[in-house]
Amino acid sequence: MVYKIIICAVFLLFPSVSYGQQPVKQKGWVDKQLLEIQIFPFKDRAYRFLQQGKPQQAAAEFAKALNLDNSDTVLRMDYAQALFSSQKYEEAAQQAAKIITINPDDDHAVLLRSEALQKCGNHSEAVKTLASALEKGRFDPGVRKKITTSLVNLLLNQHDYAKAYKLLKEEPTSFSSGKKNYIQAVVYKNSGRPAEAKAAYKSALLDKIEAQDRIISLSDLADLEMDEGNFQEARTYLLEAYKLNSYLSSISSRMADLEYKTGHYDQALKWADRSLQLEDNKNVYLLKAFILSKLNQPGSALNIFDELITKSDSNIEKAQLYVHKGNISNSYGQLKTAEESFRNALALKSDVATMRSLAMVYSAQGKWDETVETYKLILQSYDSPEDRVQLAVALMECGKDKQAIEALREAVNSGKLSSDDEHYALSQLGFLEYNSGEFLSAEQTFQKIAEKFSFNQKNQLALGRTQLKLGKYDLALSSFLKVNGASKNYETMMLIAEAYEKSGQQNKALEEYYSVINTNYVKGDALASVLERAGMLESLGDNFSKAGILYEKAYALAKNKDTELLLRAGEAYFSANELSKTIQALKAYFSKPDSKYCFEAYRLVGASFLEQDLFDEAGENYMDALNDSRLSDKQRYRILVNIGYIKLRQGRNSEGIEFLRKAMKFSDENFKVRLDIAEALYKLGKYTEALAEFKKAESSEMPEQVYTGISFCYDKLNKPGLALHYMTLAEKCSANNSELQRLALFDQLAYLCMSEESYRKAVEYYEKSLAIKQSSLRSYGLGRSQRLLQDMPSARQAFASVSPEELSISNRAQFYEEMGRINSYEKDYAQAINYFSKAGNEKPSSERLYLQGQAEGKVGNLDKAIDCYQRALKENPYDVYAVSLGYAYYNKGDFEKTVPLFEDVYSRDNDYIKLPEDLAYITKKLYRNEDSIDWFKVAIDNKPFYFDETPASLRKKIYGFKDELRSLTNRFDLTAFYSYSENGVAATTDSQDVRAGILDNSAGVELGYTPEEFGFRNGKIFQFIGRVTIGKTKDNAFSFDTDSLQGAFGVRYKPFSQINAAVGVERLIKLGNKAEDNTLLRVMASWDDGWAMKPAESSWNYSFVFGEADYYLEGYQRAVFILHGRQGWTWNIDDQWLITPHAYATYKYITPDRDKTSYFEAGPGLSIRFLEGESKYISYEREWEFLLRYSFGSYLEGTKSSFNGLSGSLRFSF
Incomplete structure (x- = not known):
């Protein structure tokens, strides 16, 4: 009772002390005081609860008080704050709204409602609250600034940069200069204006801004620098932000991302783990998985993907995680896991990109049928020409060439392929058409490639082969010459000769072969092949004696002996009526166990004896043939006939008749059946057996079919000369070439000759091309071929017509290199160095540094030579560079640096046979006698490998080593x-x-x-x-x-x-x-x-x-x-x-x-x-x-x- 009296006295004496609430108009003063007495216990308990950190209980008491007086805005504000502290944000926002309705100028209610709405995720309503307050409320500058700042921060968080920027312009006095710069920077950054954003952020950082704004500025600057590839600057900004607040997971995650992008995967992993310690973030877990995959820990990476997939509630997110898992599995060759992952992803979400990835995994496993079906599904969803090209590739692997051709044609005809993809598609289409026998279509395709794209040797060569198939020999020559002009090689040179032969220009073909033979461009089997073809052409020109010599030389030089060459030698000698040589060559032929045409050999030997009336010797020869198991029944038939005739000519009639009767048992012959057998063997890839069957049918009434079959067999057996001969017999064609076609022909032949290292012929063709049309490229090709022939004056004269700026970068660099080589040859090393330096500036290469080093060494610039060799060696660790560097050190007298270089090279490649002897002498000069002894012994042990030495010179060399050892060990x-x-x-x-x-x-x-x-x-x-x-x-x-x-x-x-x-x-x-x-x-x-x-x-x-x-x-x-x-x-x-x-x-x-x-x-x-x-x-x-x-x-x-x-x-x- 006393308590109540005291309370009443207080309120009566001090009516305005309690909470400063607004007067209640509807009630008189006494009523208001009595109401305060009623409310006070609830308010008192509420404030006590707040002091005890119990906002929820306080809110309940405030609610009771408001039930008694709902017009008290101060009490309602306290109630709203208690609700906010109790995380009852919607109720807090409602209470704040009631206050604002009563008093729009209550800034505390405005800010509290805005914050509560943001907590509820209702950011748009929060923006409206703040914006409405600014529009309708009357606030002093400090309060207005506070509301404006809250609104602009909210707009920035909501990515509404236009409104934020507008607010900045409308309320300029509400922001400090630092804050203005910060806001402008955020707006610029998110409006695609990175340069202005960077400048604004830097200005903001120079001013006083809030710590959080400073951290965001540093982080955003780091993002902008990373976007421009300035990773070091980005790293600096992020580390500065990290110093300001090391507990922000976003900074650590950004650092992890930066280190990942710069390849510092160990550091990236540390930052990712740091971020995850601060906040469990699935995006950072995903980044960690990628980092682990780069650290060759695919198992750990895949485990993270599995955990994220298990935790995810979103099918779309799971599908994306499966895709990531599949990609990493694929990169580590775990194709089964990759396939399963992509399939799981597609089960959750059908996606073209994922289907492409699955198709690639199928193809990597050789599952071509599945690959085909997957690309067909892709094309049902999204008709992409690139996917159609990949479908064609898969169809080819399935052996479905016709379908592949159709797919490639559709892709090309779409007109939507990139230049590179179109080039690839056309190349594949051309080769498919060629292999399918659609030669005319193939020619059109390869021609389209030639017209539309830059020169490609492979495609140009294919065009020439196709034109050969179509009998367009002059055009084929033109195509081959283009290849020859770009990169001379043996294959192209042979094709040029083949084209010459097919076009009836056999003398030119023969010149081509002799050029190769006389200039020693090739050795071994390659040279044997050239000799063989030259022999064939000499035979066609009735120069049979020369042909026989060439065939025998070819056999002698070949490593992989083709005994058929001996047969051809014998045939040629027989045609030249050199019978002793015929017998000698053919006996050598059928003495070889791998001889396939012994019948021909026996027949010609027998004929040679008969030409000399040596009947007994001829009979003995044929009797040997009968005992030779390699002969067929038909051949035995012919042998028996021949023996019978010989016996008859000798007057031994009974014996002759007996042999002829034996022959009659084998007289049945069906040429059609034999051709069918040959064609079947060809289709099975048994070309040697097919060739034998075709040749047995040469006397049939279907010569074109026979000759074509023989030609195809010889082509498959890599005997294009014979293939050309028989194809010429099967087909006759001619064409009148235009001047442009001749130009293309000469260009191609020059290119092929260069590729085949037939430089003399290349000079001839380049000169013919230049006679038709001058160009720097042709003059360059002429000069290069002449330089390779060591004809330096002519090469220099040709190069004088070259305008380097008209050449491609690659050719221009090669032009300067060629000039350097010429000057080196002429011992003008200063000019050589100048040109080699120019070549390197145009297109750097280790070989050009090496050449420059050689020239520097020639003029005594050993330090520069050493520098060139070192740079060449750093670019490409070729042993020849290391050896040259070693000799440069040696010439400088720096033997200590020479030794490790030579030892290192020899440890890797003991084909450098001279290094042990040089090491022996160098270590001897260095007084390292034990090392010298060891190296001299190695040099002596290498005796069997001094292939370039004659027996006499080798003896002298080894004896010299022994003499040195005698002195060293004495x-x-x-x-x-x-x-x-x-x-x-x-x-x-x-x-x-x-x-x-x-x-x-x-x-x-x-x-x-x-x-x-x-x-x-x-x-x-x-x-x-x-x-x-x-x-x-x-x-x-x-x-x-x-x-x-x-x-x-x-x-x-x-x-x-x-x-x-x-x-x-x-x-x-x-x-x-x-x-x-x-x-x-x-x-x-x-x-x-x-x-x-x-x-x-x-x-x-x-x-x-x-x-x-x-x-x-x-x-x-x-x-x-x-x-x-x-x-x-x-x-x-x-x-x-x-x-x-x-x-x-x-x-x-x-x-x-x-x-x-x-x-x-x-x-x-x-x-x-x-x-x-x-x-x-x-x-x-x-x-x-x-x-x-x-x-x-x-x-x-x-x-x-x-x-x-x-x-x-x-x-x-x-």
Whole structure:
């Protein structure tokens, strides 16, 4: 009771304090106060509930209060806010609407209603609420700005950019400059004005804008940059947005999309997972599936699709997910899964694109019937010429060529195909018509391709073949010449010759063949084929002897021997009446197990014997034929007839009659049946057997059918020359060509000749074309063919007529390359570099960089050459580029870079047979002896693969490698020598080289040791040496003076790789009474021409000069100078024995000459050297030399007289 009294007092004393509501007109003041007393408990509880975070309970209390007074707008506003907080948005919007009805200027009600309507998804009504408020309400600028901002944000969210932009223009004062720029940017972006949008966004970002607007601006800028391919800029914007709010899943999903588009799939996956952690979004899951597929995780990707399909409630969405699953399965070759996915998609939603995908999967599995049916369903829904082309392809695979032709014609006639698709469709149509025998239609189709599209070699060649089939030989020639002018090849050249033959121009065809033969354009089987055709034409021209020679050459050169060539050789020789050659060739023919026409061979051999009246030999030949199981009954019939006639001619009538009677058993013959058999064999693809049957029917009364069948068989057996011959017999035709047709003909022939590398003929045809009509393209073709013939002046003259700008980019680049090649050939490398550079600028290629590198190397620009080779190698890692780069480094002296390049190439391709030997010499220069040894051994092991070497040159090469290994692996040198003269005067041993020098004693042994680590460095040799020598008495050859026994040890160093010179220091040790203790300094050098073994040569010049200067430092101090020379001729026996008669001279001068022993001697000599112990890797282990001389000498000082006599010495080295 007290509570109520207090409340009443409060309201009576302070009537306006409670909630500031509007006065109620219908009630007096007292009634209003009493009403407030009634309402207060509900309001009080409501506000307490709000303070406790219980908006739903508060709303219930507010509703009770409003039941008592529904005119209180403040109370209703509080009620509406409580409903909004309770997520009862529709009721909140209704309450706000009631307030607005009462008071249109209540901005809180307007904003609350708008927000509640948006929560309900009724955005259009929310827009109306805000727009109506702006139109009807009277708000102060701050409130109006707030409502305007809400409205423009809502319009932007609703993509109503026109109204948003209009509002911006109508309420300019309601927005900050940053907000204006932001709104304009959003409008521009979504109105297809990306440049203006980017500028506006950037301006907005420079101003103060709300954080959410800043994030959206950065995100939209990223979208715009991605649309333009500026992925790095987009990445920068997104990362900046991410820094502002890392919890927005849209930013992470955008980053995932960006990284996916730029191929950074690992990063894309991380961003996608980040986005999914923030928000479970099916679109991001879908992106993650695509990312996983790019990371080669198709299983995980397909699992995501399965999860999304399971969760989806929309058939359309499921169908799209199945399509995605099918596409990924297809890309990974999981064709069954792809097929199932596309079928599931189509079961949910019929879609042409999905049907196309299913058709492609069917075709990939070879399910052509299903492919056909699918494309038919597609065409029922959407008649697309592209789909009709694909239907035709599937029909072809099903063997339904007629239906395929009709489908292709419909597609082409629709006029709706793209240029590329039309070209493809016409090509397929032409080949189908050709294979179906519709040659006239095929010709029209291929002609249409030629007229409508740029030159295509395959189609032009097909046009020529079709014209051949139609007997339009001149037109065929024109077509082939166009191909030949564009890309010369062997096949086209043969077709040109065939066209010449069919048009009766056999001399020109023969010229074509001889051009190929004489210029060595082809080898092996290809050359054999040319020789065969030339032989056939020589036969047709009655030059049978030449034909026989050509056929035999063809057989000898062919790898895949066609024994029929021997038969033709025999036939040709027989026609030339060269009977011995006939018999020889044909006996060789039927001795071959794969001979198919032995009957012809036996028949001609028999005829050859009969021409010489050698009846017995002819009879024996035919008897051999009867025993040959390869002959048919009909042939046995003919053989028996022939034997019978021979016997009759010999007067052996009984035997003749017997053989003829035997023949009668095989006389029945039905040509029609035989032709039917032949045609059936042809249709089965058994062309060899069909040919045999057709040839047996050659004497029938249906020659045209027979010759046509034979021609078809020879064509299928890749014997177009014979096919042409028989087709000529079957068909006769002629045509008068126009000048334009001749031009096309010459162009085609030139092109075909170029393709076939028959450049001389190409020159002829290009000149004929140019005589009719000048063009830069023809002049270019002429110059190129002349350049390939190495006729550089003519090529340069032809190229002078070329205007490069009239050529296509490809031909212009090739023109510059050709000019570069000409200048390289003429050694004008500066111009060559200029042209190669131009060619590369027109159309870069690794080959042009390689050519430029070669030219740079020729002028010594090794750094530029290396750069060109490096770039070429980077573009195409061809081994030839790596090898050239290696040699460029080598020429620069950078051996360390050469070695890894050569080693890498050889590890991949050991056909580079020269690399091991070059590596061996290079590593030797680098003092890497172990590597050098290994590479020399590899080079020796490659001996069987030096195909370009003659036996003699190969022997020299391998022996040289062995000699290098002998030097590289040598550690010890042992040299023993012994000298004897009959008068004992000439006691100097001058048969040594720099290993021992020239010694005064008669016999001795020297041992040299070469240290492994530093003793041998590319021909520079350091040795420790020890030596013992002894003189002999004059008593006899083996009487030694022990008092002269002399010891020595020291070091010797050969400091040059290429010069055979050495210095040494030795300590002489006195071992005998006449010996001495002393220190000896020595300098030795030699030069020779012919000292070393020259393997595989029988003899050679022999020149040898040796010089030595010695100085004795102690005791009897003296200097000794020796000069020794030989000149002779060496004979080589078995690469082991070297016999060298020679003249020699020795000059020895001592100063001071205490004993007066300085002398000069000369005379004839004979050196016999034996090099012993050659092995797989070493040239020889031991060397013996026996030296026999007759000396004429004279002492230079003192009273001693001149001397002469016979002397001999023996040297052994190990």
